[in-house]
Amino acid sequence: MTKTLNVAMIGGGFMGKAHAMAYAAMPMFFWPAPAIPIRKLLVDVNAEMAADGAKRYGFESSSADWKSAVTRDDIDIVDIVTPNDSHADIAIAALAAGKHVICEKPLARTGPEAKKMLDAAEKSGKIHMVAFNYRRTPAVALAKKYITEGRLGKILNFRGTYLQDWSADPDGPLSWRFQKSVAGSGAIGDIGTHVIDFARYLVGEIASVNAIVQNYVPTRPIQSDGLDKLGAADADSSAPRGEVDVDDEMITMVKFENGAVGTIEATRNAYGRNNFLTFEIHGTEGSILFNYERLDELQVMFANDPADARGFRTVYTGPAHPYGDALWPIPALGTGYGETKIIECHDFLSAIMSGEQPSPNFQDGYQVSVIADAIIESGKTERWVQIGK
Ligand code: SOE
Numbered sequence: 001m002t003k004t005l006n007v008a009m010i011g012g013g014f015m016g017k018a019h020a021m022a023y024a025a026m027p028m029f030f031w032p033a034p035a036i037p038i039r040k041l042l043v044d045v046n047a048e049m050a051a052d053g054a055k056r057y058g059f060e061s062s063s064a065d066w067k068s069a070v071t072r073d074d075i076d077i078v079d080i081v082t083p084n085d086s087h088a089d090i091a092i093a094a095l096a097a098g099k100h101v102i103c104e105k106p107l108a109r110t111g112p113e114a115k116k117m118l119d120a121a122e123k124s125g126k127i128h129m130v131a132f133n134y135r136r137t138p139a140v141a142l143a144k145k146y147i148t149e150g151r152l153g154k155i156l157n158f159r160g161t162y163l164q165d166w167s168a169d170p171d172g173p174l175s176w177r178f179q180k181s182v183a184g185s186g187a188i189g190d191i192g193t194h195v196i197d198f199a200r201y202l203v204g205e206i207a208s209v210n211a212i213v214q215n216y217v218p219t220r221p222i223q224s225d226g227l228d229k230l231g232a233a234d235a236d237s238s239a240p241r242g243e244v245d246v247d248d249e250m251i252t253m254v255k256f257e258n259g260a261v262g263t264i265e266a267t268r269n270a271y272g273r274n275n276f277l278t279f280e281i282h283g284t285e286g287s288i289l290f291n292y293e294r295l296d297e298l299q300v301m302f303a304n305d306p307a308d309a310r311g312f313r314t315v316y317t318g319p320a321h322p323y324g325d326a327l328w329p330i331p332a333l334g335t336g337y338g339e340t341k342i343i344e345c346h347d348f349l350s351a352i353m354s355g356e357q358p359s360p361n362f363q364d365g366y367q368v369s370v371i372a373d374a375i376i377e378s379g380k381t382e383r384w385v386q387i388g389k
Contacts, residue, residue: 012053107365109184153285186246213379
């Protein structure tokens, strides 16, 4: 009989919705499932929100107390989908209580904070994962497959961007994402870390960075009801304003340990760009280009293509590609954000059942945080910064 694993999810916002949906749907896609996740307990900031979230997301019970939740005997997995300032406390307590932990990105606000989480994870012997879900897009996994198989030759360069526009209006509310004490950093931690994850996954370890880091909007209207709101739809220019003490924009050059070079950009102030998460990679034998706004497509060009057919072609992901067997039966039926979370859930539960750490795990989450810190330092000093480990 397929094993069941009981999940306590801490947080019930946008990410809670995505993770709860994945727990429900994963066995529908991946069958036989590695294990069946049971939505046991949902924790939120107060009893009313927790009860409401449990009903909405199909959890058996609810609580407003994460500390007792993570030590409960009947919980196998703790899933952290809270703002960044609580990741470390919850993860360290859950790991000490012998739970497997999946944590939303960025793993922590800073490298040193992420290191404490990594140490706790290694000491626990439990399975840990950081939710850089975009790696689980089939077209991104296909890019990885081409690179691993050597079909692009030696990788020369990586150009990655994550551009959004939900914070372009200066009257958009002061979400926790604009507060250093909660978020750690701005566009760098929130979305730049996804690109850093791509760069490490697809090309290799980053050796040094040289960055521009800037803020455009120094204050924003304070949110009246304490809930997290993203963007201009909730703009209230008459509300009292609070300080934004994080970056709005980051552009960095990167050097990889293997000799490749590249650039990474992140901003949430790019009008017209919604979820413009892209990479273009050139190798000695070919090139690939990905844009999440067209996530079922990988643009591909091989150097040995016939001279009269040279240029990028569109590969629509489907059954022939990574995760294809579990998804939809013909290419281009369309996958979305939900599928990336379903695949992530599958890979996490597979890791628990096999006992082998998944990727990206807390070691990756830590290294990404170290790189984010180096980018911030480089932005201040206007110099190349070497990445520590
Ligand atoms: C806001 O920028 C956000 O929700 C990020 O926090 C997520 O990581 C990204 O996947 C979508 O945009």
